[in-house]
Amino acid sequence: MTAAPPDKRLTLEEFAGRITSGMTVGIGGWGSRRKPMALVRALLRTGVKDLTVVSCGGPDVGLLAAAGRIRTLVAPFVTLDSVPLEPHFRAARESGTLAFEEWDESMFLWGLTAAAHRLPFMPVRGGLGSDIPRHNPRLRTVTSPYEDGEELLAAPALRLDVALVHMHRADARGNGQCLGPDPYFDDLFTEAAEETYLSCEQLVDGFEGPPQTLLVQRQNVTGVLHTPYGAHFTGCAPDYGRDEEFQRAYVQAAKDPEAWAAFQERYLGGDEDAYQEAVGARTGADGPGRDGRGRKDTPA
Template sequence: MSLREAVAALVSDGDLVAIEGFGHLVPVAAAHEIIRQGRSDLTLARMSCDVTVDQLIAAGCVSTLISSFVGNSSAGSLHELRRRVEHDDPAPLRLEEYSHGGMVARYTAGASRLPFAAINSYRGSDLPTLNPEIRTVTDPYGSGDIYVVPALRPDVSIIHAQRADEHGNVQAWGILGIQTEAAFAADRVIVTVEEIVDDDVIRSDPNRTIIPAHAVTAVVECPWGAFPHAVQGYYDRDDAFARRWSELARNPHEMHVWLDANIRGTSDFDAHLELVGHPRDGRLNVTEAFPSPVNYGGRR
C-alpha cells in the first residue's frame, strides 16, 4: 500500500496505536500521516517518547499516552507533552507510566494472548502507587505476592525497518526494541521500510526477519521514513533538528505554525522532507560497516 492508503484503512479515531522503534527505526513518516489525516482521541503506546510523540500530541491526535520514558534524547524536554501533563495546557493528557521492563512485559503478554505478565522489578518502586494498573497476585507456587501488569493489545502497531519483501516479511538490524512483540500483540500491523527487496534477499539471511508476513497487514516502501531519527546502515540521526524542536516547541504558537506548514500543509512525507531541508544532501550519510559472512549451508 501507499502510506496514505495504509493509515486511511487501518488507523481509526479512538484506536490504541503502538508506535515502536528504539533509538532508531522510528516510524516518523507514519506518525506524520496520522497527523495529516487528522486522527483523534488515540491512545498511544510508545516505550521511548520523542519528538514524534510531541508532534502527535500537539496536533491533537492523542488523549492517552502509555510510556516508560519521555524526552528529546540529548536535546532537551518535550515541551508540548510537559504542558499537557504539568498544566493541562491546552488540554489534559492522561499518562499511564511504566518502567521499560513493565512495557516489555505488557507487549509480551499481549503477543502471547495472556491476560497479564508477572514482573519482579517493581519491588521497592513508587510506580505501583502512581499507576493502579500495576497490581499484585499471589504466586500459586508459594513465593508470596508478585507484581503483574496487564497485557497490551494495540488495535494497530506501526514499525519501521530496513527492508521487507512485497509479502511483508520484515528484516531489521542494529538496536532492536520491542517491534516483534508489538506486532504479534496487535490486531493490525503497518510496516514502513526503507526498501522493498526481492524474496531471494530475505531468504538469503532468514535470521534477520523480525516479523513474518502472516503478522503484517500492510507494508509500505518509505525511504527516509524514520527521519530525523537514524536507520542503522542507511542514515544517521539529525541532532540539529532535535535541538531546533526543543527550542521551537517552547512557544505553542510557533510550534503550531510549524505543524501547519511542514506536516498538515504537505501532501506526503517526501514533501515534508523538501521543506525541512532534504536529508539526501549527504549530511547524514553513514560509512559502510559489513559483518563477517555467515555460511548457512544446505543440502547437496
C-alpha cells in the same frame, strides 16, 4: 495450484484511512531512534483523535500530543535521546491534556509479551517497591503458587488495535528486516496487535544477511509502505543517523506558539513528499541525511 502470496503494499493515504479515532496504537522504535515517522505524519493529516498510544516515546508522541490526538499515553519514557525530555510531551503533561500511565521498561516489555502470547498478564519483579503501582490502579500483585510464595507484580497485557513499525528492508508480503544494532520491542508490537503497518527504507524481492535480522513476520503484517527516509528526523542506523540539527530546530520551535506554527506550516503542511522536499531544501541536499549525517545510498 499454489496461490500467489498477497501483495500488502499500501499508500500512506490508504494506511491513514484505516486508522479510526479511539484506537489503541502501538508505535515501535525507541526515543528518537527508528520511529515510523512517515506513518505518524500521515496520521496528523487526518482527523483521528482520542488515541491510546503505547510507545517507548520520542517525537512520535510529541507530534501527536502537540496536535491533541492522544487521550491516554502508556510509556516508560518520552525522550529525544540527546534531549532528555520531549518538549511537547512536557507541555502536555504540564497542561494535563493527556492521561499518562507510566510503566517501567520491564513492565512494558512483559505487558507486550503477555499480549503477544494472548495472556492476561505476565508476572514481573519490576515496579515493586516503587510508586508506580500506587499511581496506577490498573496494576495488581499476584502470589506465586509454588513453595516460594513470592509476591510479584502482574503486568497486564498491552493489547493493541494497531502497531506501527519502521524497518530497514521489507518485501511486499510483509516480512521486515532490521539491520540496526537493537531491535527494540518492534517484533513484540507486531505480535501484540490486531493489525500492523510496516514502513521501510527499501522494498526488496529477497533478503541478504543472517536470518535473525528478519525481525517482522508476514503473518503479523497487514500493510507495507515504502517510505525512504521514513524515520526522519529520528535515526535509522546503519542507513542514516538522527538529524540532530533538525531536532534542535524542532525543540526550539516547540518553545513558542508562533515559532511552532511556522514550523508546522513549513514541514507538516503538505504530504510526505513535501516534507522530504522541505527538509532537503533546508540542508541543501536531495533528501534527509545526504549531507554527511550517515546516509548510505543504496538502490531501492
